[in-house]
Amino acid sequence: MPRAGLSPDAVVDVALDLVDEGGAGALTLAAVAGRAGVATPSLYKHVRNLTELRALVSIRIMDEISDRAGEAVLGRSGDDALRALMKAYRSYVVDHPGRYSAMMQEADPGVVESGRRRIEAGQRLVDIMLAALRAYGLEGGEAIHAARSLRSAAHGFAVLEAAGGFGLPEKLDESYELLIHMVISGLRTPR
Amino acid sequence: MPRAGLSPDAVVDVALDLVDEGGAGALTLAAVAGRAGVATPSLYKHVRNLTELRALVSIRIMDEISDRAGEAVLGRSGDDALRALMKAYRSYVVDHPGRYSAMMQEADPGVVESGRRRIEAGQRLVDIMLAALRAYGLEGGEAIHAARSLRSAAHGFAVLEAAGGFGLPEKLDESYELLIHMVISGLRTPR
DNA sequence: GCTGAAAAGCTAATGGAGTTAGCCGACCTC
């Protein structure tokens, strides 16, 4: 009986495939094991339990989003950077709606633990947002408020789109353009 | 053996209590039955299955949010109405974070059905938003884009807050004020 | 190359959740 050659990363790879195909609900240990060609209990050699696997999946997804966002922002600043960041964010959801919904469900309050690595992954995205906001010259706390608002806008649209919460799929680009415009003009307009 | 006097509505009442106390993950048929003083299979006399119960819970929650939003908008218009609407929306999440997260998880793509009633509940909130936007004199499609953006902003902030996605709980009010400002100034500023 | 320990797999077994089938008593209507 040759070994399957699994690893924590390989298990997450399989989990991502499942989530791509069937949404967050399709992620079960039994399904992962089946696809990996292994008996279910074998997964416990690589992952502590289902909760940890979900956390690892979320971390991977957040990292992927941060990668896209970071790349989009490179070489840009101001409105241009912000617009590119938000578009990159949404593009991830359009490409991988199942993954985005899987990242959601994990963020259930009550599952507060999940470790440092998870917080780091979120922080990285926040840092990218703060960098994109740098050109606006926000003072201390104002930058935090701006990053939170930016995140809320991008995330809110993403959740609704990933869940099919908008009626017609058409014209979603235009709706998103307005949302981007709101963020930018809100930063440009004094309160 | 006297009857428990259950009904679909009563089952949803119990489900909401569980969700208030333990988040979305606490909603199981076994828990509902236990709290209602009934054996688990008895619930199937009132509800088709767990999926339907989740849908009913989501509908109830959306209705509650719409009630608050509708009341907040009464007698107001323009920026005043928009601000009141967004604040009312967030106040629901602050009061019932568990309920809000329960509404989320149900919106998994793949569970597309859930029936007409669910769509109606969402439409009602959209109508309230459209009414609040009336004073801005938006033409046709523009109103839809505005409502979507408004919804994305409020929903995104709500999700993050309900999931504990923001670091410090302090100053969240200020962050939300900025988000409201973005929405309003985005509507006031020509593109 | 041999040996032995660690890593990675397996089977068996447990417990909890959802769901179905089929039974029976309570309640209401006539």
Add this chain to the structure above:
DNA sequence: GAGGTCGGCTAACTCCATTAGCTTTTCAGC
């Protein structure tokens, strides 16, 4: 008061996560 419907129950099944304990592969070091 009789009969039917409705709401509850128990028993049984499936699927899933998880644990325990065993076996086999792999590989480092002699």
